[in-house]
Amino acid sequence: MNSDGIGGGHEVSWDTMEIKQFEDYARKQGWDDTELSVVRFVGADDTTKYIASQIAGESPDVIIASDAQITFFNDHNLIEPLDPYLEQWSDYREGNFNAEMMDACRGRDGKLLGIPVYENSPAVFAIRQDWLDNLGLEAPDTFAEAKEIWRSFTFDDPDGNGKDDTYGFGLTMSPKGGAHLRNLMAFMHAARVSWYQLDEQGRYVPMFNTPDAAFVLNFMKSCYEEGLFGEDVMFRSDTSATRRFFVDADVGMSGPNFADWFPNLASVYGLSGKTRFIPFLWQNEEARRLDKYGTFTYLTRMRCLMRASANKDLGWRYMEYFFSREWMSKYVSRRGLPFIRGRYLGQFGIFKSESPWKMVRNDVIPEIPIDPEIVAQIKPLEKYVLRMPMMTEWPKVSTAITEVFVDYYLGRYPTAEDALDEAEDRFMDIVEGAVRPDPGFAHSSYNKGVYEK
Amino acid sequence: MKSKRKYVWVGTVIAVTVAVGLLTPRVLGIHRLRGAIAHYETAAAAYMLYDVEKAKQLFEEVATEYSDLPIGAMAELKHAFLVYDEDGDREEARELFERFDARHPDPVLHLPLTPQRFEYFGDVRLVAWYFLGKIAQDEGNASEARSWFEKVAKTGSSNPSNFILAESKAILMKMAPAD
Numbered sequence: 001m002n003s004d005g006i007g008g009g010h011e012v013s014w015d016t017m018e019i020k021q022f023e024d025y026a027r028k029q030g031w032d033d034t035e036l037s038v039v040r041f042v043g044a045d046d047t048t049k050y051i052a053s054q055i056a057g058e059s060p061d062v063i064i065a066s067d068a069q070i071t072f073f074n075d076h077n078l079i080e081p082l083d084p085y086l087e088q089w090s091d092y093r094e095g096n097f098n099a100e101m102m103d104a105c106r107g108r109d110g111k112l113l114g115i116p117v118y119e120n121s122p123a124v125f126a127i128r129q130d131w132l133d134n135l136g137l138e139a140p141d142t143f144a145e146a147k148e149i150w151r152s153f154t155f156d157d158p159d160g161n162g163k164d165d166t167y168g169f170g171l172t173m174s175p176k177g178g179a180h181l182r183n184l185m186a187f188m189h190a191a192r193v194s195w196y197q198l199d200e201q202g203r204y205v206p207m208f209n210t211p212d213a214a215f216v217l218n219f220m221k222s223c224y225e226e227g228l229f230g231e232d233v234m235f236r237s238d239t240s241a242t243r244r245f246f247v248d249a250d251v252g253m254s255g256p257n258f259a260d261w262f263p264n265l266a267s268v269y270g271l272s273g274k275t276r277f278i279p280f281l282w283q284n285e286e287a288r289r290l291d292k293y294g295t296f297t298y299l300t301r302m303r304c305l306m307r308a309s310a311n312k313d314l315g316w317r318y319m320e321y322f323f324s325r326e327w328m329s330k331y332v333s334r335r336g337l338p339f340i341r342g343r344y345l346g347q348f349g350i351f352k353s354e355s356p357w358k359m360v361r362n363d364v365i366p367e368i369p370i371d372p373e374i375v376a377q378i379k380p381l382e383k384y385v386l387r388m389p390m391m392t393e394w395p396k397v398s399t400a401i402t403e404v405f406v407d408y409y410l411g412r413y414p415t416a417e418d419a420l421d422e423a424e425d426r427f428m429d430i431v432e433g434a435v436r437p438d439p440g441f442a443h444s445s446y447n448k449g450v451y452e453k
Numbered sequence: 454m455k456s457k458r459k460y461v462w463v464g465t466v467i468a469v470t471v472a473v474g475l476l477t478p479r480v481l482g483i484h485r486l487r488g489a490i491a492h493y494e495t496a497a498a499a500y501m502l503y504d505v506e507k508a509k510q511l512f513e514e515v516a517t518e519y520s521d522l523p524i525g526a527m528a529e530l531k532h533a534f535l536v537y538d539e540d541g542d543r544e545e546a547r548e549l550f551e552r553f554d555a556r557h558p559d560p561v562l563h564l565p566l567t568p569q570r571f572e573y574f575g576d577v578r579l580v581a582w583y584f585l586g587k588i589a590q591d592e593g594n595a596s597e598a599r600s601w602f603e604k605v606a607k608t609g610s611s612n613p614s615n616f617i618l619a620e621s622k623a624i625l626m627k628m629a630p631a632d
Contacts, residue, residue, distance in 0.1 A: 021502065270619030273626050338501040345500050345531065346571040348580060349538050350616050 018338055022321050026314070033311055036318055040301075041065040059308035061315035064301050067105075067390040070114055073304070074107045075392050080305040081111035085316050091324070096363050104387060105302055108202040113390075114302030115323055117331060118356035121370070122295040122381035123186055123256030125278040126245070128271075131158035131166075131252045142282045143187070143219050146253065150228040153252035168228035170241040170251035171220075173406050178398025180406060183241050186255040187216045189294035189386055191283040195398075196427070196434075198389045204434040206427045208401075214416035215283065221409045221416075246271065253278075256296070259374050260354045268351060279377050294386045297357070325363055332356060332366035393431050400426040489519040493528055505539045523563040523577065529553055530580045537584060547588050550581045557581075579605050579617045586621065599628060 019038045026034035037060040063073070073079050086092040097115075107113050127139055132149070135158055140146040150168020152158065158166055172179050188195075191212040196204050223229065230244075230251070245254035246269040257277070266272050282288040303322065309315045321327060331337050332355070335344045343351045355370045357378075369375075391397070401423045408419035428434050496511030512532040519525035530553065537546035560576045573580060586601030602621040609618035 267623060268616045268619060270622055272623040341501045341503075342497060343571040345497060345534075346573065347616055348530075348534050348573060348584075350620050351571060 018322070019318070021338070022318050025321060026317070031314070031317075033314055036061050036311070036314055037309075038062045038064065038318070041069050057308070059306050059310070061306060061309040061311055062318055063304050063306060065304070066301060067299065068392055068394045070302055070304055071107060071390045071392040073306075074113055078307055079107075079113050080307045080309070080312060081113065082115065082305060082319075083112050085305070085319070086112065089320060091320075096325070096361050098358065098360055098362055101299065101358065101360050104299060105390075107390065108198065114304035115319065116299035116302045116360055117328070118260075118300055118360055119358040120298045120300075121259035121357035121378050122279075122297055122385055123189070123258060124295070124378060124381070125186060125253060125255035125281050126257045126262060126275050127254075127278055128153075128158070128252045128274060129276045130274040134158050134160055139276065139278055140281065142284055142288070143190075144284065146281060147219070147223055147228070150223060150253065151226065154226075154228050158252060165250055167230040167244075167251045168223070168253060170244040170254040171229040172241045172244075173229075173402075173409070175399045175402040175406065178395060178402055179240065180402040181398045182256070184216070184220065184405065185296060187220065187281075188213060189296050190281050191216050191287070192292050192294040192386070194294070194386045195388060195401075196391065196431075199435065204391060204431045205437050206424050206434065207437065209420045209424045209437070212283065213420055217405060217408055217416040217419060220405075224409045255281075258298075258357070259370050259378050260357055263371065263374070264351060264354065268347070277374065277377055279381055293384045295381050295384050296387075297385055300356075323361065325361060328359065328361050328364045332359065332364060334367045391431070397427050397430050400430060485519075486522065486524075489515060489522055489524045492518070493524050496528065496531070500535070505535060509535050509539075523561050526553070526557065526561045526577050527563050527573070530577060533581075534584065537588070543588050543591060547585065550584050550588070553581045554578065554585070573615075573617065575610065575612065575615050575617075576608065579609055579615070579621075582608075583617045583621055586624070590624075595628065599625070602628075 019036055023034045023036060026036075039060040039062075041063065059078075063070075065073070070079065086097075091097075098119075101116060101119055102112060105112055105114050105116060127149075129139075131153060132139060135152050135156055137149055137152060140149050146169075153166055153168045155164075157163070171183050174180060185195075188208070193210055193213045193216065194207045196206050196208070199205050241251075241254060242265075244251045246265050249269070249271070255278075259277070262277075263272070266275055280293060282293065287293065303319060305312060305315045305319060327337075335341050336354075340354075355366045355368050357370065359366070404413070404419050404423040404426065407413060408416060413419040413422065424436075428436065492511065492515045496508050496515060499505075499511055500508035509532055512528040512535070515528035516525050516532060519528070529549075533546055533549035533553065536542050536549060540546075557578055561578060563574055563577050565572070565574055582601045582605050586598045586605070589595075589598035589601060602625050605618060605621040606625060609615055609621070612618070
């Protein structure tokens with residue numbers, strides 16, 4: 001996109017508009033060197049190519065990347081820890097940043113690797129209320145109740161069109177990038193199964209080989225065998241669970257969803273008023289009685305300063321500029337930052353900037369708050385959030401685990417326990433320096449039957 | 454032999470003349486369309502970089518210069534939208550949307566031409582009717598608002614990703630039933 005005469009007459013790309021804004025600001029400040037290099041990694045960008053560019057001495061000053069990419073770079077000693085810079089910044093010293101979120105951005109050595117913009121709301125399930133109403137059903141509270149409803153959604157024509165074209169739950173089986181695991185995560189965490197943790201020596205410990213995980217796998221397998229996810233779900237790689245719920249609108253329940261973006265998407269695809277959240281879907285009545293539950297959140301893409309930056313001073317000034325109260329406030333305004341403004345204009349104001357659940361800056365208040373009714377539903381989930389430390393190998397690990405789980409659904413492992421053993425072995429093979437769980441630690445749920453929070 | 458060669462020459466000249474005659478307007482048309490898209494995108498960039506006045510001016514220019522193209526119609530609507538959304542000038546916005554409506558009795562289809570960005574595609578008249586409904590709603594005129602939203606719902610396709618149609622239907626669902 002060319003924007004002659006705008007933003008200083010640069011060739012402006014959709015990805016770098018914010019940076020050009022910063023460079024204009026830097027010029028106005030009269031700084032000598034205002035050329036900043038920022039690389040935004042998208043999806044599964046080839047990070048090894050980036051290592052080559054580092055060796056060639058062409059490091060950007062700042063990167064924007066996922067947590068797996070950031071830990072990968074940190075493993076190669078490419079990230080400049082931010083602690084010394086932050087200690088000099090009055091905004092940080094005055095306590096304007098959310099300490100819990102900042103702590104989640106620390107590497108295995110405890111150093112702060114980057115700063116995120118905000119944290120999503122705790123993950124929830126969503127269901128088609130209009131389908132429930134058509135069938136005279138109530139929203140489910142437990143896995144078993146959900147399965148009953150998925151049966152009705154699959155076989156009882158919930159949309160009343162006379163066609164057999166609906167399914168219970170939107171699930172993808174694609175192992176690509178661990179897509180299936182993201183879907184499954186909502187159920188695993190609900191059963192309070194975590195994937196892994198770090199031990200005191202900074203080693204990764206798999207945490208998912210438990211009876212609760214076996215329960216979830218058996219539940220998913222039985223639903224698959226009944227056809228509650230759709231016949232083609234194993235084989236379609238051209239769609240996502242989210243797409244099935246919003247665009248195809250052929251599944252009655254979906255998860256994980258986040259309150260930050262769900263209302264926007266529901267509005268854009270005509271599902272406003274037709275859906276409702278299910279904040280808690282208990283593993284069973286016993287879990288509810290024991291108050292045993294779990295969910296998760298995501299941090300948005302972090303910005304990191306690079307160790308090999310030719311101008312770290314300018315890179316840090318960009319960080320101060322971007323995470324200033326003024327710029328963060330633009331982020332959460334109705335029309336958002338430049339990229340979001342593009343969407344806002346493109347969709348005539350119907351698509352609005354997301355309303356973040358929790359900003360990294362405590363002193364920034366979103367212009368459009370999340371609907372108070374939604375907040376009231378989701379707030380009680382905060383105490384159940386399971387946090388996983390950042391891990392470089394997670395994309396590979398999650399793909400490997402997915403392959404085993406899908407093979408289990410297809411009957412290639414005799415029991416869920418066998419599949420979990422195999423998945424744990426693959427985890428250990430991929431994660432260098434991982435340790436098998438101490439029987440008294442990760443397997444506590446095996447021994448006691450109940451995970452103790 | 455000579456006359457055969459002559460026929461070949463004549464045939465070639467005729468073929469080239471016809472090809473040039475047919476292709477020139479197309480080439481010029483594509484060139485003009487590219488110019489329109491670049492102009493339109495510059496207007497969008499101005500908005501993204503917080504220069505609303507410049508964006509309005511540029512969208513107005515595109516609307517005037519390329520009024521025969523769907524992108525010109527889109528630019529006209531973007532200008533009217535900014536008057537409504539940024540300036541909060543309902544009166545001026547209503548006039549602009551009404552003028553648009555009067556000038557476009559037949560469907561105007563905007564198809565994907567611009568870079569990868571969220572953009573409205575489909576019959577752009579729906580946009581004007583939607584905002585006429587919004588303005589009526591803002592002013593407390595529920596029955597007029599309903600008639601505009603109903604017009605959108607009736608005319609729009611069943612395309613689930615037409616957000617103007619989806620939003621109009623959602624508003625109709627929330628509105629009190631008509632008397």
